[in-house]
Amino acid sequence: MSWRIKYLKKSPWVFHVNVGACNNCDIEVVNLLTPKFDVERFGIKLVGSPRHADALLVTGVGTRQAAIRLREVYRQTSKPCAVFLIGACACDTGIFHSGYHVEGPVDNIIKEVDPNAIIAYVPGCPPKPEAIISGVVKALSAI
């Protein structure tokens, strides 16, 4: 497995999942691909299917309806994969902690499928694109 982990760090292809976000974090994630911040120079590409992805970018508090779908997407992502939780809502439900539709912070949802998942947290509301890049780089160099 170690050569797979080694090449995970080189040029991770990402898949973006929104499990109940207000879309601000999604806008910041899509901003990363614009020429101003340009993560394509690192080789990071947005792919259309989780089966092609090395990393999942998850935004949003985990709602009851979306938690089922997120577990399915995580199962279909090719392992090894890293999960990045973007935003205060994904890290620990943010301001929606007592909402009627909130199933729980996203790391609990993912750990039900895979207790040894690689999870990294990027807090902020929304986190600045520079913060997201720095979070991804720090997490990948620490694996």
Add this chain to the structure above:
Amino acid sequence: MNQEELNKKISEIKDKLIGYEQPLDNRIYLSCESENSYALNKFLFEDVPLRFVIATGIDSEDCFEILYHYAYDQTGCVITLKTFIRDRENPAVESISPFLPAAEWIEREIHDLLGIEIKNHPDMRRLILADDWPEGVYPLRKEVKK
């Protein structure tokens, strides 16, 4: 028509209302009971005519209220019709979707979250609650805790 003609036109239905307030020149509040809601909404939408904006559902302590908001774009006036539903055990109101298809989704949402039964609705399905949410639990009612 300008604002005075609008005020005069709305005063035609004053006998069915239990309250009429105009705190500002471009803001009118009308109150009525749930029995007259269908006829008053039909008058406001077709005879004045006004543009339907949105509906709001409120859980007051002793009754439910549904507010229908209409806009009159020539003068920028917003007219709100407050419907009181006195029966808290089996709240019900007549649907306005037969002549106002734009209200279908907001009535589905009010039924999902507050449990107010909307009669004669053409397509009453679940709108925003999860598929496995239990029936009969209405999250936005005051007595429901998480």
